[in-house]
Amino acid sequence: MNILILYYSGVGNTKMVATKIFHELQGSHEATLASIENLSTDIAIAEYDILVIGFPTIHAAPAYPILTFIEQMKQLENSIPAFLFTTCGLYSANTLRIFAKLCEKKNMITILSRSYRCAATDGILLAPVMRIWSRHEKRLDKKVENDVSVFIRRCNDPVVADIPRFKIYSILNYPNKFFGQRFSPPIYTHKQHCVLCGKCRIHCPVQCICKDDEGYLLFDNEKCIHCYRCIHHCPKKALSLSKKRPPLKTLNDGCDWSSGDRK
Template sequence: MNILILYYSGVGNTKMVATKIFHELQGSHEATLVSIEDLSTDITIADYDSLVIGFPTIHAAPAYPILTFIKQMEQLENSIPAFLFTTCGLYSANTLRIFAKLCEKKNMITILSRSYRCAATDGILLAPAMRIWSRHEKRLDKKVENDVSVFIRRCNDPVVADIPRFKIYSILNYPNKFFGQRFSPPIYTHKQHCVLCGKCRIHCPVQCICKDDEGYPLFDNEKCIHCYRCIHHCPKKALSLTKKRPLLKTLNDGWNWSSGDRK
């Protein structure tokens, strides 16, 4: 079976899970792993037998880049079964249902959907220091391995759509979703640490960072999607959500992505 694994990853959690799925499929199936940010015109989705699509949950919704990607896609002539997964800090609410509905319009039929709790890219920056913010869920590798087996089994059966049900408890999260999507703290540059490398600007998925007159990063908060890739990937920890001091730790500090433990 020829399987295409597409993903968008903000800081690295989704890439980690997508890579794990890729390794599980290798050997018994022909698998291709690619980020939507690097997707070339040589890859045609219709040429594949099935799909795996992964993305992070940001404020109880699919991340903006993956939403833009799926909305701009042309509808496939023939239906393709798909395994959808999302990574989230605490819980994903109705993120998978939202995305599965969009996939259905493009003739991509969701036959399996899963949520994986990973290190919280925003929680570690905003909330009081707690271990839960910097760790993945227990036995994550085993869970992914089992889910891949389920996906392959369902691919071999007649395709039956499995759209996630609406989660009633997600209503309790509406205030957080509403205000989180509209009001977020600005990102500050601590110039005494910044080395003007430009990595934050180059790698921003929505190009919301430019340079000021001195060459320091300048942020367009209205365009920012709050993935915080710039903060976590800054080599000198020169960016933070607090004006008074730079970060002490980020998710880029000696992180062992496979085990979920600090080195």
């Protein structure tokens, strides 16, 4: 089977899981791994037998870049079975259901969907210091392996859509979702740490960062999608949600995949 693994990753959690899935499939199938941010123009999705699509959950919804990508896609002439996965800090609410319904309109049929709890990109910056914010769920690697096996078995059976059900408990999260999607804390530059490398500006997925006359950063808060890639990938920890101090810890420190702990 010819399998295309597409992903959008904000800080790196989704890329990590997508890469794990790629390695699981690579031995027995022809698999291609691609980020939607660097997607080659010669990749024709319709030519693949199976799709795997991954993305982070941001404020109980699929990340904006993956939504835009799917919405701009042309409807496929023939249906393709798909495995959807999302990475999240605590829980994904109805994120997978939202995305599966969008995929259905493009003739991508969800036959398996999974949520993986990973280190929280916002929790580690905003919440009190707790280990849960900087850790992946236990035995994440084994869970991914098992899910890939289930997916391949389903691909060998007649295609049956499996749209995730609406999660009633997600209603309790509506206030957080509403305000989180409409208001975001400003990102501050600590100039004494900034080396003007421009890495954050170049790699911002929505290009919401520009420079002032001195070369320091200016953020368009209305365009920001709260992925916090700029903060976590800053080599000098010069960006922060706190005006008073740089972040104590970011997710740029590496990860011990086998244990689920951040180094």
